[in-house]
Amino acid sequence: MTDKSTQPRVLIFDTTLRDGEQSPGATMTHEEKLEIAALLDEMGVDIIEAGFPIASEGDFAAVSEIARRAKNSTICGLARANFKDIDRCWEAVKHARSPRIHTFIGTSPLHRAIPNLDMDQMAERIHDTVSHARNLCDNVQWSPMDATRTEHDYLCRVVEIAIKAGATTINIPDTVGYTYPFESAKIIRMLLDRVPGADTITFATHCHNDLGMATANALAAVEAGARQIECTINGLGERAGNTALEEVVMAMKVRNDILPYRTGIDTTKIMHLSRRVSTVSGFPVQFNKAIVGKNAFLHESGIHQDGVLKNVETFEIMRPEDIGLTQKNIAMGKHSGRAALRAKLKELGYDLADNQLNDVFVRFKALADRKKEVYDDDILALVADEQTND
Numbered sequence: 001m002t003d004k005s006t007q008p009r010v011l012i013f014d015t016t017l018r019d020g021e022q023s024p025g026a027t028m029t030h031e032e033k034l035e036i037a038a039l040l041d042e043m044g045v046d047i048i049e050a051g052f053p054i055a056s057e058g059d060f061a062a063v064s065e066i067a068r069r070a071k072n073s074t075i076c077g078l079a080r081a082n083f084k085d086i087d088r089c090w091e092a093v094k095h096a097r098s099p100r101i102h103t104f105i106g107t108s109p110l111h112r113a114i115p116n117l118d119m120d121q122m123a124e125r126i127h128d129t130v131s132h133a134r135n136l137c138d139n140v141q142w143s144p145m146d147a148t149r150t151e152h153d154y155l156c157r158v159v160e161i162a163i164k165a166g167a168t169t170i171n172i173p174d175t176v177g178y179t180y181p182f183e184s185a186k187i188i189r190m191l192l193d194r195v196p197g198a199d200t201i202t203f204a205t206h207c208h209n210d211l212g213m214a215t216a217n218a219l220a221a222v223e224a225g226a227r228q229i230e231c232t233i234n235g236l237g238e239r240a241g242n243t244a245l246e247e248v249v250m251a252m253k254v255r256n257d258i259l260p261y262r263t264g265i266d267t268t269k270i271m272h273l274s275r276r277v278s279t280v281s282g283f284p285v286q287f288n289k290a291i292v293g294k295n296a297f298l299h300e301s302g303i304h305q306d307g308v309l310k311n312v313e314t315f316e317i318m319r320p321e322d323i324g325l326t327q328k329n330i331a332m333g334k335h336s337g338r339a340a341l342r343a344k345l346k347e348l349g350y351d352l353a354d355n356q357l358n359d360v361f362v363r364f365k366a367l368a369d370r371k372k373e374v375y376d377d378d379i380l381a382l383v384a385d386e387q388t389n390d
């Protein structure tokens, strides 16, 4: 067994309450935000991005209160690249035991055109705003928004400026979910190779899921040297969402042989958080969502059911208990076989003789053809019928 306690740590930065809440329709109440933040803090999230304090009075109040209440996590607020945003952010996070200011500006050609800054003017703005944040707080994160569509030479230049101005974490956002795993890794490697001072700060990866690669892109960045993953519960986030916390954390746990890093996450709290975030955001989790979907640990086909009944590892790469799930892993339906029916009957307290089992199985199959899922009560009714007919 590998001794994981000596492995390097990858920090988990959760932005469910900021980037996640930015999904259209995912707005949470003040109380709901406090509840989610408390659960994230308890689960071992290293940094909670609690909101965007200048965005509204409500966001400011939530970030301030979360900062006051957090027991373990660093509390971070988001600020655009101007002094007013940064000051407001500091006013909210300063109550935390461990506060962080996260400031950002779009550095790609498309994003530079919006404030109408040329490359030199933007470089100066980055220097001034990061220095200002650093004068307020000794934990400053800086993000070149749309980094994956920023010219590489310019990206290296602005990252160097931000480090010199005092940023302690440099986050590389794939804002529009445009990158590929090998490109995500290449960018981190390039920054580590080319930027003076890159070895003195932490690189973070922040991926969106527009092409369905957010988890792969985040893990590739870690492989290349990033040591902070930005993610959300259930992958909640604008458009197709962000990297899902449960996916990167479980991927590093299950395939620790491939990516030998540890996180501080208590994975047994994942399922509860997933359900709470789904409820308070109003965003249902798709049935076949990796890790937390309703079907993620369910087996219906006869071959799979037979396999897991003999040795659970035949079709399960992780245990439901690892994420705090206690549900049974067998779904009874038309693909289920005799072995699964026998096991289900045993669980319900019946040990039928072979001929009775055969009869019940025939009727079970006929029922399963009509119904999507056959519940315990349906099976009990079939047994009662069988016993009456005997």
Ligand code: KIV
Pocket (backbone or CB within 6 Å): 019, 104, 143, 145, 146, 171, 173, 174, 175, 176, 206, 208
């Ligand atoms: O996706 C993004 O670029 C962001 C930044 C604000 C970090 O969320």
Ligand code: ZN
Pocket (backbone or CB within 6 Å): 019, 173, 175, 206, 208
């Ligand atoms: Zn984002």
